[in-house]
Amino acid sequence: MIAHKVFVTQILRTLGIFNGKKAFSAPETVQIILINNCNLNCVVCPIHSDHLKQKKELKWKQKKQDFETIKKVISELSEIGVKEILLNADGEPFLYNQLKKLIIHIKLKGLKCNIITNGTLLNKKKIEELQKLKLDRLIVSLWAGDAKTYSDIHPEQTGKTFTKIKECLLQLKELKRTNRIPQLSISNTIFNKNYENISQMIKFAEEIDSDYVEFRIAGLLHELRKFELSKHQKETILISLKKINKNKPTIKNNLQEFQKAISFSLNGSHRMDRGIPNKIPCYAGWYYSKIDVDGNVHPCINCNNPMGNIKNTSFKKIWHSKEYNKFRKLAKQKYKGSYFKNYLCNQHCCLYIKNLSIYKKLNPFKKQL
Ligand code: SF4
Numbered sequence: 001m002i003a004h005k006v007f008v009t010q011i012l013r014t015l016g017i018f019n020g021k022k023a024f025s026a027p028e029t030v031q032i033i034l035i036n037n038c039n040l041n042c043v044v045c046p047i048h049s050d051h052l053k054q055k056k057e058l059k060w061k062q063k064k065q066d067f068e069t070i071k072k073v074i075s076e077l078s079e080i081g082v083k084e085i086l087l088n089a090d091g092e093p094f095l096y097n098q099l100k101k102l103i104i105h106i107k108l109k110g111l112k113c114n115i116i117t118n119g120t121l122l123n124k125k126k127i128e129e130l131q132k133l134k135l136d137r138l139i140v141s142l143w144a145g146d147a148k149t150y151s152d153i154h155p156e157q158t159g160k161t162f163t164k165i166k167e168c169l170l171q172l173k174e175l176k177r178t179n180r181i182p183q184l185s186i187s188n189t190i191f192n193k194n195y196e197n198i199s200q201m202i203k204f205a206e207e208i209d210s211d212y213v214e215f216r217i218a219g220l221l222h223e224l225r226k227f228e229l230s231k232h233q234k235e236t237i238l239i240s241l242k243k244i245n246k247n248k249p250t251i252k253n254n255l256q257e258f259q260k261a262i263s264f265s266l267n268g269s270h271r272m273d274r275g276i277p278n279k280i281p282c283y284a285g286w287y288y289s290k291i292d293v294d295g296n297v298h299p300c301i302n303c304n305n306p307m308g309n310i311k312n313t314s315f316k317k318i319w320h321s322k323e324y325n326k327f328r329k330l331a332k333q334k335y336k337g338s339y340f341k342n343y344l345c346n347q348h349c350c351l352y353i354k355n356l357s358i359y360k361k362l363n364p365f366k367k368q369l
């Protein structure tokens with residue numbers, strides 16, 4: 001029955017994409033931003049880095065998702081056919097003190113639940129709890145494969161933090177011998193302070209038995225551009241990737257895509273997405289939506305152009321609104337014009353891999369990008 005429902009939703013989503021102006025099904029994934037505050041200040045963080053001239057105000061950092069409102073919305077998302085909730089933060093989601101209650105509610109409603117975290121607030125008890133709660137995926141954003149590199153790029157943290165995260169993930173590895181959830185992903189953002197650490201990052205992911213390890217080039221703006229990879233550093237990465245591929249990593253990864261992005265960026269562009277957003281349509285308006293801490297609904301991760309607010313309108317109404325349909329129609333065009341100036345499509349698109357995979361499925365005979 002569930003498989004049948006998923007199949008029908010998929011067909012309706014595809015029909016919506018062909019229509020180009022409307023959605024006939026709910027989004028597949030809704031990302032919920034729980035809190036703005038973070039306990040770290042990673043050097044290339046676009047929000048919390050100490051290297052940024054314009055700092056966020058305390059008032060902004062103190063914002064968090066209203067629990068009762070988001071609980072109601074999650075029930076609605078389940079009713080309209082959303083498949084998964086991605087809990088995230090413009091900071092660290094484990095700082096949200098109702099996180100456990102929220103995961104329970106999401107799972108009760110039959111939705112998949114994934115979390116992106118920096119891993120620093122994990123401990124033995126929380127790891128056991130996450131497994132009991134049947135969390136589906138834990139994505140740990142680490143950016144280092146050893147304690148030294150970790151402390152170099154996380155001001156105010158020592159190698160002990162890295163060791164503590166590692167111990168928690170090794171504990172998860174043990175627990176997963178009898179129960180394979182949650183799936184574990186290690187996410188690594190690469191820039192000029194950690195580019196020599198890639199093989200250790202893979203080794204680390206293998207050691208903790210992660211299900212997936214991913215790499216991306218840091219998308220750096222303003223003062224953070226001083227952390228961009230130089231030409232020589234990119235060439236060094238390509239040499240090390242060759243060696244890594246020879247040894248055939250045992251873990252699932254996106255190294256091929258990362259290698260392509262590095263080669264592309266050798267021509268002067270620092271983009272992980274290889275300029276793809278302006279070569280193909282964007283389908284985010286059919287499969288994705290984001291709710292920020294204020295309850296604003298956004299059609300894409302980067303966007304700062306709310307389509308409505310869940311505090312005064314139902315999600316369904318916002319999802320099918322004229323404004324959302326306008327986004328769909330314009331995003332489906334290959335060239336992302338002035339409407340998208342706040343979305344940073346032309347600088348950094350976080351959803352291009354998903355967009356590219358849909359594009360390839362819908363255009364099997366077009367030249368590969
Ligand atoms: S953990 Fe994430 S949100 Fe926090 S400072 Fe680092 S990159 Fe920014």
Ligand code: SF4
Pocket residue numbers: 277282283284299300301302303331336340343344345346348349350351352
């Ligand atoms: S950044 Fe642009 S291309 Fe990427 S998902 Fe957002 S709107 Fe679509």
